[in-house]
Amino acid sequence: MDERPAPDWLGDVTLGVEAWAGKAPSPSVEPSPPSVEPSPPSVEPSPPSVEPSSRRRSDDESKPTRSRRRKPRPADPADPKNDPEPDHEAIARKILLDALTGQARSRKELADKLEKKEVPAALATRLLDRFEEVGLIDDEAFARAWIASRQPGKGLARRALAQELRRKGIDDDVARDALDEIDPDDEREAGRRMVRRKLRSLERFDDQTKTRRLVGMLARKGYGAGVAYSIVREELSLADDDGAGGLVPESDL
Structure with missing residues:
Protein backbone atom coordinates (compact mmCIF):
# COMPACT_ATOMS: atom_id res chain seq x y z
CA MET A 1 0.00 0.00 0.00
CA ASP A 2 1.40 3.40 -1.11
CA GLU A 3 1.81 6.03 1.50
CA ARG A 4 1.30 9.58 0.33
CA PRO A 5 2.54 12.60 2.24
CA ALA A 6 -0.17 14.40 4.22
CA PRO A 7 -1.21 17.84 2.87
CA ASP A 8 -0.16 20.95 4.70
CA TRP A 9 -3.74 21.88 5.69
CA LEU A 10 -4.49 18.54 7.22
CA GLY A 11 -5.77 19.05 10.72
CA ASP A 12 -6.58 22.71 10.10
CA VAL A 13 -10.26 23.14 9.19
CA THR A 14 -9.84 26.72 8.00
CA LEU A 15 -7.00 25.84 5.65
CA GLY A 16 -8.92 22.84 4.43
CA VAL A 17 -11.98 24.88 3.50
CA GLU A 18 -9.85 27.48 1.74
CA ALA A 19 -7.99 24.78 -0.13
CA TRP A 20 -11.29 23.18 -1.15
CA ALA A 21 -12.64 26.56 -2.33
CA GLY A 22 -9.51 27.08 -4.39
CA LYS A 23 -8.04 29.91 -2.32
CA ALA A 24 -5.03 27.92 -1.07
CA PRO A 25 -2.44 26.37 -3.38
CA SER A 26 -3.51 22.90 -4.40
CA PRO A 27 -1.37 20.17 -2.87
CA SER A 28 0.42 17.61 -4.95
CA VAL A 29 -1.96 14.97 -3.71
CA GLU A 30 -5.64 15.52 -4.64
CA PRO A 31 -7.56 15.92 -1.43
CA SER A 32 -10.53 13.78 -0.75
CA PRO A 33 -13.86 15.54 -1.02
CA PRO A 34 -15.14 17.06 2.20
CA SER A 35 -17.71 15.23 4.16
CA VAL A 36 -20.02 18.21 4.06
CA GLU A 37 -22.37 17.98 1.13
CA PRO A 38 -22.50 21.09 -1.03
CA SER A 39 -25.67 23.12 -0.81
CA PRO A 40 -28.05 22.48 -3.65
CA PRO A 41 -27.91 24.99 -6.44
CA SER A 42 -30.29 27.86 -6.09
CA VAL A 43 -33.46 27.40 -8.03
CA GLU A 44 -34.75 30.39 -9.89
CA PRO A 45 -38.18 31.27 -8.56
CA SER A 46 -41.05 30.56 -10.86
CA PRO A 47 -42.69 33.56 -12.50
CA PRO A 48 -45.60 35.05 -10.60
CA SER A 49 -49.02 33.63 -11.26
CA VAL A 50 -50.26 36.97 -12.58
CA GLU A 51 -48.00 36.74 -15.62
CA PRO A 52 -50.39 34.66 -17.78
CA SER A 53 -53.26 37.04 -17.14
CA SER A 54 -51.06 40.02 -17.89
CA ARG A 55 -49.95 38.29 -21.08
CA ARG A 56 -53.57 37.75 -22.05
CA ARG A 57 -54.29 41.38 -21.25
CA SER A 58 -51.47 42.52 -23.50
CA ASP A 59 -52.75 40.18 -26.22
CA ASP A 60 -56.24 41.60 -25.85
CA GLU A 61 -54.91 45.11 -26.07
CA SER A 62 -53.32 44.31 -29.40
CA LYS A 63 -56.70 43.25 -30.80
CA PRO A 64 -59.02 45.92 -32.19
CA THR A 65 -61.72 46.82 -29.71
CA ARG A 66 -65.35 47.33 -30.62
CA SER A 67 -67.14 50.39 -29.37
CA ARG A 68 -70.18 49.63 -27.27
CA ARG A 69 -71.69 53.07 -27.69
CA ARG A 70 -75.04 53.21 -29.40
CA LYS A 71 -75.20 54.68 -32.83
CA PRO A 72 -76.70 58.15 -32.77
CA ARG A 73 -80.21 58.47 -34.09
CA PRO A 74 -80.59 60.18 -37.43
CA ALA A 75 -81.37 63.86 -37.08
CA ASP A 76 -84.89 65.03 -37.76
CA PRO A 77 -84.72 67.19 -40.90
CA ALA A 78 -87.81 69.09 -39.73
CA ASP A 79 -86.00 70.40 -36.67
CA PRO A 80 -83.96 73.53 -37.51
CA LYS A 81 -81.64 72.87 -34.56
CA ASN A 82 -80.19 69.77 -36.29
CA ASP A 83 -78.84 71.68 -39.27
CA PRO A 84 -76.24 74.45 -38.88
CA GLU A 85 -77.59 76.08 -42.05
CA VAL A 134 -103.27 76.39 -54.76
CA GLY A 135 -106.30 75.38 -52.68
CA LEU A 136 -104.50 73.44 -49.93
CA ILE A 137 -105.85 75.91 -47.35
CA ASP A 138 -109.52 76.88 -47.62
CA ASP A 139 -111.25 78.13 -44.48
CA GLU A 140 -114.65 78.20 -46.15
CA ALA A 141 -114.43 74.55 -47.18
CA PHE A 142 -113.03 73.71 -43.77
CA ALA A 143 -116.00 75.35 -42.00
CA ARG A 144 -118.55 73.48 -44.11
CA ALA A 145 -116.76 70.16 -43.60
CA TRP A 146 -116.54 70.77 -39.86
CA ILE A 147 -120.27 71.48 -39.60
CA ALA A 148 -121.14 68.45 -41.73
CA SER A 149 -119.23 66.16 -39.35
CA ARG A 150 -120.17 67.73 -36.03
CA GLN A 151 -123.81 68.67 -36.51
CA PRO A 152 -125.35 65.27 -37.31
CA GLY A 153 -122.88 63.11 -35.38
CA LYS A 154 -122.68 65.16 -32.18
CA GLY A 155 -126.06 66.83 -32.52
CA LEU A 156 -124.55 70.30 -32.14
CA ALA A 157 -126.71 73.33 -32.80
CA ARG A 158 -125.63 76.55 -34.53
CA ARG A 159 -124.43 78.28 -31.37
CA ALA A 160 -122.12 75.44 -30.32
CA LEU A 161 -120.80 75.04 -33.86
CA ALA A 162 -120.07 78.78 -34.09
CA GLN A 163 -118.00 78.59 -30.88
CA GLU A 164 -115.97 75.66 -32.22
CA LEU A 165 -115.27 77.41 -35.52
CA ARG A 166 -114.14 80.52 -33.66
CA ARG A 167 -111.66 78.43 -31.67
CA LYS A 168 -110.35 77.04 -34.96
CA GLY A 169 -109.60 80.57 -36.10
CA ILE A 170 -112.38 80.80 -38.70
CA ASP A 171 -113.48 84.34 -39.42
CA ASP A 172 -116.98 85.16 -38.11
CA ASP A 173 -118.29 86.07 -41.55
CA VAL A 174 -116.97 82.84 -43.04
CA ALA A 175 -118.46 80.85 -40.18
CA ARG A 176 -121.81 82.61 -40.51
CA ASP A 177 -122.05 81.78 -44.20
CA ALA A 178 -121.36 78.12 -43.47
CA LEU A 179 -123.81 78.01 -40.55
CA ASP A 180 -126.57 79.50 -42.69
CA GLU A 181 -126.43 76.36 -44.81
CA ILE A 182 -127.71 74.27 -41.89
CA ASP A 183 -131.33 73.20 -42.41
CA PRO A 184 -133.35 74.08 -39.27
CA ASP A 185 -135.28 70.84 -39.65
CA ASP A 186 -132.02 68.85 -39.66
CA GLU A 187 -130.88 70.65 -36.54
CA ARG A 188 -134.16 69.94 -34.78
CA GLU A 189 -134.10 66.30 -35.83
CA ALA A 190 -130.59 65.90 -34.44
CA GLY A 191 -131.86 67.23 -31.10
CA ARG A 192 -134.79 64.82 -31.10
CA ARG A 193 -132.45 61.85 -31.65
CA MET A 194 -130.36 62.86 -28.67
CA VAL A 195 -133.44 63.19 -26.46
CA ARG A 196 -134.71 59.74 -27.45
CA ARG A 197 -131.37 58.13 -26.59
CA LYS A 198 -131.16 59.92 -23.25
CA LEU A 199 -134.73 58.99 -22.27
CA ARG A 200 -133.72 55.33 -22.02
CA SER A 201 -131.59 56.08 -18.96
CA LEU A 202 -134.22 58.32 -17.31
CA GLU A 203 -137.13 55.91 -17.05
CA ARG A 204 -137.02 55.78 -13.24
CA PHE A 205 -137.41 59.56 -12.90
CA ASP A 206 -140.59 61.61 -12.98
CA ASP A 207 -141.41 63.91 -15.92
CA GLN A 208 -140.24 67.01 -14.10
CA THR A 209 -136.75 65.58 -13.53
CA LYS A 210 -136.63 64.25 -17.08
CA THR A 211 -137.50 67.66 -18.47
CA ARG A 212 -134.77 69.47 -16.54
CA ARG A 213 -132.08 67.00 -17.51
CA LEU A 214 -133.06 66.80 -21.17
CA VAL A 215 -133.35 70.54 -21.63
CA GLY A 216 -129.97 71.00 -19.90
CA MET A 217 -128.38 68.49 -22.25
CA LEU A 218 -129.71 70.31 -25.31
CA ALA A 219 -128.54 73.65 -23.93
CA ARG A 220 -124.99 72.30 -23.66
CA LYS A 221 -125.24 71.29 -27.32
CA GLY A 222 -126.04 74.87 -28.31
CA TYR A 223 -129.84 74.75 -28.47
CA GLY A 224 -131.79 77.75 -27.25
CA ALA A 225 -134.15 77.33 -24.32
CA GLY A 226 -137.30 77.65 -26.46
CA VAL A 227 -136.19 75.08 -29.03
CA ALA A 228 -134.91 72.71 -26.36
CA TYR A 229 -138.13 72.84 -24.36
CA SER A 230 -140.19 72.26 -27.51
CA ILE A 231 -138.18 69.19 -28.49
CA VAL A 232 -138.35 67.68 -25.01
CA ARG A 233 -142.09 68.26 -24.73
CA GLU A 234 -142.74 66.54 -28.05
CA GLU A 235 -140.61 63.53 -27.18
CA LEU A 236 -142.15 63.11 -23.74
CA SER A 237 -145.60 63.29 -25.29
CA LEU A 238 -144.72 60.47 -27.64
CA ALA A 239 -143.23 58.40 -24.83
CA ASP A 240 -146.05 58.97 -22.36
CA ASP A 241 -149.69 58.31 -23.30
CA ASP A 242 -150.78 60.71 -20.57
CA GLY A 243 -149.35 63.69 -22.45
CA ALA A 244 -146.92 66.23 -21.10
CA GLY A 245 -147.98 66.14 -17.46
CA GLY A 246 -145.33 67.18 -15.01
CA LEU A 247 -143.38 69.33 -17.49
CA VAL A 248 -141.49 72.20 -15.96
CA PRO A 249 -142.79 75.60 -17.16
CA GLU A 250 -140.48 77.07 -19.75
CA SER A 251 -140.00 80.23 -17.64
CA ASP A 252 -138.46 78.13 -14.82
CA LEU A 253 -135.74 76.59 -17.03
Whole structure:
Protein backbone atom coordinates (compact mmCIF):
# COMPACT_ATOMS: atom_id res chain seq x y z
CA MET A 1 0.00 0.00 0.00
CA ASP A 2 1.40 3.40 -1.11
CA GLU A 3 1.81 6.03 1.50
CA ARG A 4 1.30 9.58 0.33
CA PRO A 5 2.54 12.60 2.24
CA ALA A 6 -0.17 14.40 4.22
CA PRO A 7 -1.21 17.84 2.87
CA ASP A 8 -0.16 20.95 4.70
CA TRP A 9 -3.74 21.88 5.69
CA LEU A 10 -4.49 18.54 7.22
CA GLY A 11 -5.77 19.05 10.72
CA ASP A 12 -6.58 22.71 10.10
CA VAL A 13 -10.26 23.14 9.19
CA THR A 14 -9.84 26.72 8.00
CA LEU A 15 -7.00 25.84 5.65
CA GLY A 16 -8.92 22.84 4.43
CA VAL A 17 -11.98 24.88 3.50
CA GLU A 18 -9.85 27.48 1.74
CA ALA A 19 -7.99 24.78 -0.13
CA TRP A 20 -11.29 23.18 -1.15
CA ALA A 21 -12.64 26.56 -2.33
CA GLY A 22 -9.51 27.08 -4.39
CA LYS A 23 -8.04 29.91 -2.32
CA ALA A 24 -5.03 27.92 -1.07
CA PRO A 25 -2.44 26.37 -3.38
CA SER A 26 -3.51 22.90 -4.40
CA PRO A 27 -1.37 20.17 -2.87
CA SER A 28 0.42 17.61 -4.95
CA VAL A 29 -1.96 14.97 -3.71
CA GLU A 30 -5.64 15.52 -4.64
CA PRO A 31 -7.56 15.92 -1.43
CA SER A 32 -10.53 13.78 -0.75
CA PRO A 33 -13.86 15.54 -1.02
CA PRO A 34 -15.14 17.06 2.20
CA SER A 35 -17.71 15.23 4.16
CA VAL A 36 -20.02 18.21 4.06
CA GLU A 37 -22.37 17.98 1.13
CA PRO A 38 -22.50 21.09 -1.03
CA SER A 39 -25.67 23.12 -0.81
CA PRO A 40 -28.05 22.48 -3.65
CA PRO A 41 -27.91 24.99 -6.44
CA SER A 42 -30.29 27.86 -6.09
CA VAL A 43 -33.46 27.40 -8.03
CA GLU A 44 -34.75 30.39 -9.89
CA PRO A 45 -38.18 31.27 -8.56
CA SER A 46 -41.05 30.56 -10.86
CA PRO A 47 -42.69 33.56 -12.50
CA PRO A 48 -45.60 35.05 -10.60
CA SER A 49 -49.02 33.63 -11.26
CA VAL A 50 -50.26 36.97 -12.58
CA GLU A 51 -48.00 36.74 -15.62
CA PRO A 52 -50.39 34.66 -17.78
CA SER A 53 -53.26 37.04 -17.14
CA SER A 54 -51.06 40.02 -17.89
CA ARG A 55 -49.95 38.29 -21.08
CA ARG A 56 -53.57 37.75 -22.05
CA ARG A 57 -54.29 41.38 -21.25
CA SER A 58 -51.47 42.52 -23.50
CA ASP A 59 -52.75 40.18 -26.22
CA ASP A 60 -56.24 41.60 -25.85
CA GLU A 61 -54.91 45.11 -26.07
CA SER A 62 -53.32 44.31 -29.40
CA LYS A 63 -56.70 43.25 -30.80
CA PRO A 64 -59.02 45.92 -32.19
CA THR A 65 -61.72 46.82 -29.71
CA ARG A 66 -65.35 47.33 -30.62
CA SER A 67 -67.14 50.39 -29.37
CA ARG A 68 -70.18 49.63 -27.27
CA ARG A 69 -71.69 53.07 -27.69
CA ARG A 70 -75.04 53.21 -29.40
CA LYS A 71 -75.20 54.68 -32.83
CA PRO A 72 -76.70 58.15 -32.77
CA ARG A 73 -80.21 58.47 -34.09
CA PRO A 74 -80.59 60.18 -37.43
CA ALA A 75 -81.37 63.86 -37.08
CA ASP A 76 -84.89 65.03 -37.76
CA PRO A 77 -84.72 67.19 -40.90
CA ALA A 78 -87.81 69.09 -39.73
CA ASP A 79 -86.00 70.40 -36.67
CA PRO A 80 -83.96 73.53 -37.51
CA LYS A 81 -81.64 72.87 -34.56
CA ASN A 82 -80.19 69.77 -36.29
CA ASP A 83 -78.84 71.68 -39.27
CA PRO A 84 -76.24 74.45 -38.88
CA GLU A 85 -77.59 76.08 -42.05
CA PRO A 86 -81.18 74.89 -42.31
CA ASP A 87 -83.37 75.49 -45.33
CA HIS A 88 -86.19 77.22 -43.46
CA GLU A 89 -88.53 77.23 -46.43
CA ALA A 90 -88.17 73.49 -47.06
CA ILE A 91 -88.68 72.76 -43.36
CA ALA A 92 -91.77 74.97 -43.15
CA ARG A 93 -93.25 73.42 -46.29
CA LYS A 94 -92.79 69.93 -44.85
CA ILE A 95 -94.49 70.97 -41.60
CA LEU A 96 -97.52 72.23 -43.52
CA LEU A 97 -97.78 69.15 -45.74
CA ASP A 98 -97.49 66.80 -42.77
CA ALA A 99 -100.23 68.71 -40.93
CA LEU A 100 -102.56 68.55 -43.93
CA THR A 101 -102.07 64.82 -44.48
CA GLY A 102 -105.32 63.00 -43.80
CA GLN A 103 -107.40 65.98 -42.71
CA ALA A 104 -108.18 69.59 -43.48
CA ARG A 105 -106.82 72.39 -41.30
CA SER A 106 -107.72 76.01 -40.89
CA ARG A 107 -105.15 78.66 -41.68
CA LYS A 108 -104.99 79.60 -38.00
CA GLU A 109 -104.14 76.01 -36.98
CA LEU A 110 -101.34 75.83 -39.54
CA ALA A 111 -99.98 79.23 -38.56
CA ASP A 112 -99.83 78.09 -34.93
CA LYS A 113 -97.84 75.01 -35.93
CA LEU A 114 -95.30 77.10 -37.85
CA GLU A 115 -94.95 79.49 -34.93
CA LYS A 116 -94.37 76.59 -32.55
CA LYS A 117 -91.53 75.38 -34.81
CA GLU A 118 -90.01 78.89 -34.74
CA VAL A 119 -90.47 79.46 -38.47
CA PRO A 120 -89.88 83.17 -39.26
CA ALA A 121 -93.17 85.07 -39.45
CA ALA A 122 -92.52 86.54 -42.91
CA LEU A 123 -91.75 83.12 -44.35
CA ALA A 124 -94.79 81.58 -42.67
CA THR A 125 -97.11 84.23 -44.12
CA ARG A 126 -95.69 83.78 -47.60
CA LEU A 127 -96.09 79.99 -47.52
CA LEU A 128 -99.61 80.16 -46.08
CA ASP A 129 -100.64 82.57 -48.85
CA ARG A 130 -99.16 80.22 -51.42
CA PHE A 131 -100.99 77.22 -49.97
CA GLU A 132 -104.24 79.19 -50.16
CA GLU A 133 -103.60 80.05 -53.80
CA VAL A 134 -103.27 76.39 -54.76
CA GLY A 135 -106.30 75.38 -52.68
CA LEU A 136 -104.50 73.44 -49.93
CA ILE A 137 -105.85 75.91 -47.35
CA ASP A 138 -109.52 76.88 -47.62
CA ASP A 139 -111.25 78.13 -44.48
CA GLU A 140 -114.65 78.20 -46.15
CA ALA A 141 -114.43 74.55 -47.18
CA PHE A 142 -113.03 73.71 -43.77
CA ALA A 143 -116.00 75.35 -42.00
CA ARG A 144 -118.55 73.48 -44.11
CA ALA A 145 -116.76 70.16 -43.60
CA TRP A 146 -116.54 70.77 -39.86
CA ILE A 147 -120.27 71.48 -39.60
CA ALA A 148 -121.14 68.45 -41.73
CA SER A 149 -119.23 66.16 -39.35
CA ARG A 150 -120.17 67.73 -36.03
CA GLN A 151 -123.81 68.67 -36.51
CA PRO A 152 -125.35 65.27 -37.31
CA GLY A 153 -122.88 63.11 -35.38
CA LYS A 154 -122.68 65.16 -32.18
CA GLY A 155 -126.06 66.83 -32.52
CA LEU A 156 -124.55 70.30 -32.14
CA ALA A 157 -126.71 73.33 -32.80
CA ARG A 158 -125.63 76.55 -34.53
CA ARG A 159 -124.43 78.28 -31.37
CA ALA A 160 -122.12 75.44 -30.32
CA LEU A 161 -120.80 75.04 -33.86
CA ALA A 162 -120.07 78.78 -34.09
CA GLN A 163 -118.00 78.59 -30.88
CA GLU A 164 -115.97 75.66 -32.22
CA LEU A 165 -115.27 77.41 -35.52
CA ARG A 166 -114.14 80.52 -33.66
CA ARG A 167 -111.66 78.43 -31.67
CA LYS A 168 -110.35 77.04 -34.96
CA GLY A 169 -109.60 80.57 -36.10
CA ILE A 170 -112.38 80.80 -38.70
CA ASP A 171 -113.48 84.34 -39.42
CA ASP A 172 -116.98 85.16 -38.11
CA ASP A 173 -118.29 86.07 -41.55
CA VAL A 174 -116.97 82.84 -43.04
CA ALA A 175 -118.46 80.85 -40.18
CA ARG A 176 -121.81 82.61 -40.51
CA ASP A 177 -122.05 81.78 -44.20
CA ALA A 178 -121.36 78.12 -43.47
CA LEU A 179 -123.81 78.01 -40.55
CA ASP A 180 -126.57 79.50 -42.69
CA GLU A 181 -126.43 76.36 -44.81
CA ILE A 182 -127.71 74.27 -41.89
CA ASP A 183 -131.33 73.20 -42.41
CA PRO A 184 -133.35 74.08 -39.27
CA ASP A 185 -135.28 70.84 -39.65
CA ASP A 186 -132.02 68.85 -39.66
CA GLU A 187 -130.88 70.65 -36.54
CA ARG A 188 -134.16 69.94 -34.78
CA GLU A 189 -134.10 66.30 -35.83
CA ALA A 190 -130.59 65.90 -34.44
CA GLY A 191 -131.86 67.23 -31.10
CA ARG A 192 -134.79 64.82 -31.10
CA ARG A 193 -132.45 61.85 -31.65
CA MET A 194 -130.36 62.86 -28.67
CA VAL A 195 -133.44 63.19 -26.46
CA ARG A 196 -134.71 59.74 -27.45
CA ARG A 197 -131.37 58.13 -26.59
CA LYS A 198 -131.16 59.92 -23.25
CA LEU A 199 -134.73 58.99 -22.27
CA ARG A 200 -133.72 55.33 -22.02
CA SER A 201 -131.59 56.08 -18.96
CA LEU A 202 -134.22 58.32 -17.31
CA GLU A 203 -137.13 55.91 -17.05
CA ARG A 204 -137.02 55.78 -13.24
CA PHE A 205 -137.41 59.56 -12.90
CA ASP A 206 -140.59 61.61 -12.98
CA ASP A 207 -141.41 63.91 -15.92
CA GLN A 208 -140.24 67.01 -14.10
CA THR A 209 -136.75 65.58 -13.53
CA LYS A 210 -136.63 64.25 -17.08
CA THR A 211 -137.50 67.66 -18.47
CA ARG A 212 -134.77 69.47 -16.54
CA ARG A 213 -132.08 67.00 -17.51
CA LEU A 214 -133.06 66.80 -21.17
CA VAL A 215 -133.35 70.54 -21.63
CA GLY A 216 -129.97 71.00 -19.90
CA MET A 217 -128.38 68.49 -22.25
CA LEU A 218 -129.71 70.31 -25.31
CA ALA A 219 -128.54 73.65 -23.93
CA ARG A 220 -124.99 72.30 -23.66
CA LYS A 221 -125.24 71.29 -27.32
CA GLY A 222 -126.04 74.87 -28.31
CA TYR A 223 -129.84 74.75 -28.47
CA GLY A 224 -131.79 77.75 -27.25
CA ALA A 225 -134.15 77.33 -24.32
CA GLY A 226 -137.30 77.65 -26.46
CA VAL A 227 -136.19 75.08 -29.03
CA ALA A 228 -134.91 72.71 -26.36
CA TYR A 229 -138.13 72.84 -24.36
CA SER A 230 -140.19 72.26 -27.51
CA ILE A 231 -138.18 69.19 -28.49
CA VAL A 232 -138.35 67.68 -25.01
CA ARG A 233 -142.09 68.26 -24.73
CA GLU A 234 -142.74 66.54 -28.05
CA GLU A 235 -140.61 63.53 -27.18
CA LEU A 236 -142.15 63.11 -23.74
CA SER A 237 -145.60 63.29 -25.29
CA LEU A 238 -144.72 60.47 -27.64
CA ALA A 239 -143.23 58.40 -24.83
CA ASP A 240 -146.05 58.97 -22.36
CA ASP A 241 -149.69 58.31 -23.30
CA ASP A 242 -150.78 60.71 -20.57
CA GLY A 243 -149.35 63.69 -22.45
CA ALA A 244 -146.92 66.23 -21.10
CA GLY A 245 -147.98 66.14 -17.46
CA GLY A 246 -145.33 67.18 -15.01
CA LEU A 247 -143.38 69.33 -17.49
CA VAL A 248 -141.49 72.20 -15.96
CA PRO A 249 -142.79 75.60 -17.16
CA GLU A 250 -140.48 77.07 -19.75
CA SER A 251 -140.00 80.23 -17.64
CA ASP A 252 -138.46 78.13 -14.82
CA LEU A 253 -135.74 76.59 -17.03
